[in-house]
Amino acid sequence: MSYFSDDDKRENLSENSEPEKSPLQERLEQDEQERKSTRLKKRSGGKGGYFFSGLVGVIIGALLVWLMMPSLVNQMPGTTTKSSSDNKPEINQVATEVTTDVIKAVDKASAAVVGITNIQEVTNGGFWSQPTTTTQEAGSGSGVVYKIDGDKAFIVTNNHVIEGAKQLEVTMQDGTKEAAQLVGSDVWTDLAVISISSKNVKTVATFGNSDVLKQGETVIAIGNPLGLEFYGSVTTGVVSGKDRSVPVDLNGDGSVDWQQEVLQTDAAINPGNSGGALVNLAGELVGINSMKIAQSSVEGLGFSIPINSAIPIITELEKTGEMKRPTMGISLADVTDVPAFYQQQTLRLPEEVTTGVVITDVIANSPAAKAGAKQFDVIVEMDGEKIETSIDLRKHLYNEKKTGDSLTMKVYRQGKLVELKLTLTNSDTL
Template sequence: MSLFDDDFFSTRVSRRTRNDRTSDKRPFGGSRSSSTLRVTVVSSAASALLVALLFATLSGGKDPGSASKPVLASGQSLVETSERIISASERVRPVVVSIINHMKTSEDGQQAQSDSGDLDDGELPENASLGSGVIFEKKNGNVYIITNAHVIDNAEKVEAVMVDGTRRSAKIVGMDTISDLAVLSMDDKGIDKVAEIGNSDKLRVGEMVIAIGNPLGFGDSLSQGIVSSTHRVIPVSLSQDGIYDWEQEVIQTDAAINQGNSGGALVDLNGRVVGINSMKVADMGVEGIGFAIPISDAMTIIDQLMEHGKVLRPYMGVYSMDLSAYLDNNAFDDSDGQDSGEPDSSDSADGDPKVDGEEEAAPELIVPDEVKQGIIVLEAVGPGKDAGLRFNDIITELDGNPIGSTLELRKYLYTNKKIGDSLTVTYYRDGKKATLNVKLKEKEDEK
């Protein structure tokens, strides 16, 4: 027997009460249990509504389905990235042109071939090759175009093809084979846009870029990739003779760069030019390795080409060969001679210097045991000759800095010295160490 005569507090329910509740036919709202159930349902509905309102507030009223779009690791949606690529290409495409190089015919009637690709037969003459260029400046009724020096090499006539297919005659303002850069100009009629120049120093490995140009004659062509390296050093042989004349610091990208892309734009997703497409590794089994000249480096050269038509570099006047090559072969090969002041495939040392038009016996080359690196003077001309350098002198230092090759000598001159500077040269003559000063000059144009 419970203490209270109330089923609510009792742990036992009488048979009579169970029978009475089973036979109860009153409406839903007529019992305590029904009332309790109603409160529970209302509370649940209110809670669900509160949760829905809270979610809507936190999501800013956006469709929940929009939050499930794929995103990059940076949190940027793939859709947004695609739109940025489209927007960047729309900004740059009108200022990227195709360059047609109508090349000079050699004396034997053979036409020098460029690596810039060809259009279908009938569209261009046989003595023409193709490349790309970027309109970067507009002033005084002209627009100016950046391209590669090798794109307009041996040109007799140059044309630029606009994105709408119209052709215009272009003039060569200046070119520099060492940096592989050139500037063209043409009439600015109807041209309203120029490229926005970016800052290649701020590029990051993995950053997405676009290559725009004229690959294989397919004008107004785009490819997409990433920056694989921001500072890749590539040795360059200007005369393609296997002897490296220079080292080019370039941007490496896996964006497709093919023949005809040379001189075109490498662009970031803001539509700014960060590089000038220059070359690629074209070898069996090699894919996705292309190179572009950083625009921050290129503009220094471009400014000089615009002002002088060439790059003013200090000239030492020494034709040389690497001492290491002599030690390896233990013999001279005059064809290996290179002018350390300004590389040119036509410059080779005569070997025996001449005095007053008569032959002079060549001094014997004596290499001290402790000397393993340096360059051998094959011929001294201009500033080098005036300073007293002679055939078979072994140059080992410039301004106290060790020099082991003609390439290192040239890089030191072009990077650290300017026209009019004095250069302290440490050298060995007849096995004895000595020094002298060379007054650097500008190389006179060869006629």
């Protein structure tokens, strides 16, 4: 066994051999070797990793460029941007011009229908101040231009449209207004004729034939309901009934003075339509709109004066300014309105006679009285024409006869047929 000093030991180690390593140093060197080995492996495989990462980057960049291309193109000169609204579904719109028989009829007749304004005098003040008289609009209605004669155009309307007027004003389809003059009126048939300058009149109505109308036939009402703000309104309906008889109170005393002969229609007729046109599908004037039943429980019940009944009145008013009717001097009632008991016991009609007109009263010194007519005679025939109702009688008397004409009629008197002859006189003479 040898003993060395510390210096000897160091010298010996440096000259002859590697210094002896402690276990700790060996462990540290081993760890360092392993770390170096790991770094070398990573470096040897790094080329592939870097290649893969680069490839992914290229792909992502290409995608970004592709996505950005539309925006870049739209920003280049000469390009347009397509808005997102262009991608919305388009709405298909078809413009089809529809023409019906109603449209054709309205085109033909509507320009002949005018508005009529009734202007009346009104007195204001009094008692404390001096009364003053002014004029103001009292109402409005409709009318139909039916004739041009030289510098005048003639218009038919209702009597109640022009009644009490101090001035009359007519409004044409184009808005032109004309002063109008009253030609004549007839309270019994509710018809009137007025005239205006023909300067601005371009259309006149064509008269049709109301006798050939059929129940259920389409008709069109043209007028100005509720005033001129609804000028030229059109409503459609059908002929609901023919030869209707509507009771009319002419003087407002609550008693029926007249049975107005009318056409019934469900075409809407409202205040302001009065005097307007009722036309068929040919655009022909077949009636003058006159009235409606205004009750909460009633709907679509309007009335029009048949043009065949109106024409003789229009013609007479145009010529003389008034309606001079021939008269027989009797009061009338329809047999159908008489209870069956009185038909048998009082009138003593044969069973086969179910229609006719009962004479309820005879005016003294009248044509009927002079011809020998008696109360409760039942008229069944006039000049060879069958008479079933008072409307039939008035049609024959007013449409086919005039003052001074003779008339032959057959009546049932207490069950026997009697023939009477009379000469008609003016109603003003009774």
